Amino acid sequence: MYNLLRRLLFCFPTESVHYFSMNMMKMGCSLGVVRKSISGQFTPNKGGLAKELFGLRFKNPVGLAAGFDKNALYLTELEALGFGFVEIGTVTPKPQAGNDKPRLFRLPKDKALINRMGFNNDGVQVVAQRLKEWREKQAASYKLQATSNSPVTTHHSPLIIGGNIGKNKVTPNEEAWKDYEICFRALFDCVDYFVVNVSSPNTPGLRELQEKDSLRKILSHLQTINQQLSGADTDKKPKPILLKIAPDLTPQQIDDVIDLAMEIKLDGLVASNTTVSREQLNTTGQELEAIGAGGLSGAPVRQRSTDIVKYISQKTKGQLPVIASGGIFTSADAKEKLAAGAALVQVWTGFVYEGPGIVKNICNGL
Numbered sequence: 001m002y003n004l005l006r007r008l009l010f011c012f013p014t015e016s017v018h019y020f021s022m023n024m025m026k027m028g029c030s031l032g033v034v035r036k037s038i039s040g041q042f043t044p045n046k047g048g049l050a051k052e053l054f055g056l057r058f059k060n061p062v063g064l065a066a067g068f069d070k071n072a073l074y075l076t077e078l079e080a081l082g083f084g085f086v087e088i089g090t091v092t093p094k095p096q097a098g099n100d101k102p103r104l105f106r107l108p109k110d111k112a113l114i115n116r117m118g119f120n121n122d123g124v125q126v127v128a129q130r131l132k133e134w135r136e137k138q139a140a141s142y143k144l145q146a147t148s149n150s151p152v153t154t155h156h157s158p159l160i161i162g163g164n165i166g167k168n169k170v171t172p173n174e175e176a177w178k179d180y181e182i183c184f185r186a187l188f189d190c191v192d193y194f195v196v197n198v199s200s201p202n203t204p205g206l207r208e209l210q211e212k213d214s215l216r217k218i219l220s221h222l223q224t225i226n227q228q229l230s231g232a233d234t235d236k237k238p239k240p241i242l243l244k245i246a247p248d249l250t251p252q253q254i255d256d257v258i259d260l261a262m263e264i265k266l267d268g269l270v271a272s273n274t275t276v277s278r279e280q281l282n283t284t285g286q287e288l289e290a291i292g293a294g295g296l297s298g299a300p301v302r303q304r305s306t307d308i309v310k311y312i313s314q315k316t317k318g319q320l321p322v323i324a325s326g327g328i329f330t331s332a333d334a335k336e337k338l339a340a341g342a343a344l345v346q347v348w349t350g351f352v353y354e355g356p357g358i359v360k361n362i363c364n365g366l
Contacts, residue, residue: 002355014104014113018352022069025077039080042356044363049084053321053343054240054267056192058160060084061366062334062359065325065346066164066195066244067115071122072130079159082359087346088127089164090197093182095123096168099202105291106352109282111329112298113349114291115274116202119166124186131161131190163191164244166200173205177218184222188229194239196222199246199273201295207246212256219243220264240267247272247304247326254308258315268321268343271308275301298349302327306340313341329354331365338366 009017029035049060063085064078072088079086098120105114121127138158165183167176180196187194196219198209209215222241230238243266245257261269274295278288281300305326312322324342328334329350337345351358 002357006353006355010106010108013102014106015101018104022074022077026074029077029080035076035080038356039082042080042360043082044360046364046366049363049366051084051344054193055237056160056240058084058344060359060363061338061344062362063087063160063162063323063344063346064351065348066090066162066197067117068348068351070120072127072134072161075134075159075161081356082363083159084359085160085162085192085344087162087164087195088131088191089121089195090119090166090200091121091124091127091163091183091187092119092166092168093124093171093179093186094168095126096120103294105294107281107283107287107296107298110298110300111349111353112281112283112296112300113352114294114296116292116294118169118202119200124165124183128186128190131187135190160192161190162193162195162242163187164195164197166197166203167206169203173208173214176209176214177221180218180222181225184225185229188239189236191239193242193267194222195242195244195270197244197273199244201246201274201276201293210246210249210253210257212260215243215257215260216264219260219266223264242266242268242270242323244270244273245308247275247301247308248277249308251311254311255315258312258320261320262316266320268323269312270323270325270346271312272301272305272326275304297326298353299327299329302333302336306336309337309342310340328362329358331362334362334366 044060051058051061061084064083066087066089069088075086099116099118103116165180167179171179198206200206226238230236274297309322309324321343323344323346324337325346328345328347334345347358
């Protein structure tokens, strides 16, 4: 059924149809009976998938990577589709429009996407307020379900929300740490964990922050704030902090990231972001030239992502948890990442190509 719908959707501009589809989903889920029907159809029905990690309980190991719901607009809808966790963002201190359109492109021959979105988002204050209001509604709903005649099931456990944070395009790299602090403070009470994004290829100079000294300044500062905001005089716990890395790093650069992560006690890594490589694609050179610059995601990055996950897992003897992202379409893809040492997996491009049943299909095949 979705294959037929996908053919229709793929006739329209990628970014426009993304928002159209999700807004239609939002309209449907505004009706309780429709939301329950969608949830019943797409929620994984296999038991034993819950996972404890970072002091959090994930109801299943399949999450949605950052970039899909940048502004935390569709959390209720994504929960109804069965996701175990959703990473919002990338969020920046100030709102920004992102790069000029078109900036999101399909490569159907490769089951891939190219994007150069440029951290388009509503700004951290707007997103934080939206998250606060969503959590208040969720808490009220959860309390109602807990006191009803029907027992609260695993599905009704709170959806884990990650906050992916970045810097504004106009902020110079030497002051990037300030942007990450602003976002961290604003989202501290709104998200369950943080992901520091220094690996997008679509903000000029951002990947330079992956160098060890630059990373140390940003991450050490966030760890200090983390301890301050969760001090003994509060009932708050420190928030897990993860770093998202690019698939284009050299082994030496990955070693530097691992050493730094262990040194400053990061909670984990997300591997990996999109790639600037265009190797071994079925899409023609002429088509790629017409698309232009951007990060490539989907099936072509599956193996590279898996290799990085395996490398990190072996190098750290499993002491540094990894959320795997890159080329996950099926349960076999997810199993490959988990076998390589991943603790959790995230989808994005796979969601576009496989449709709303992707979480259930992956979970039921694990």
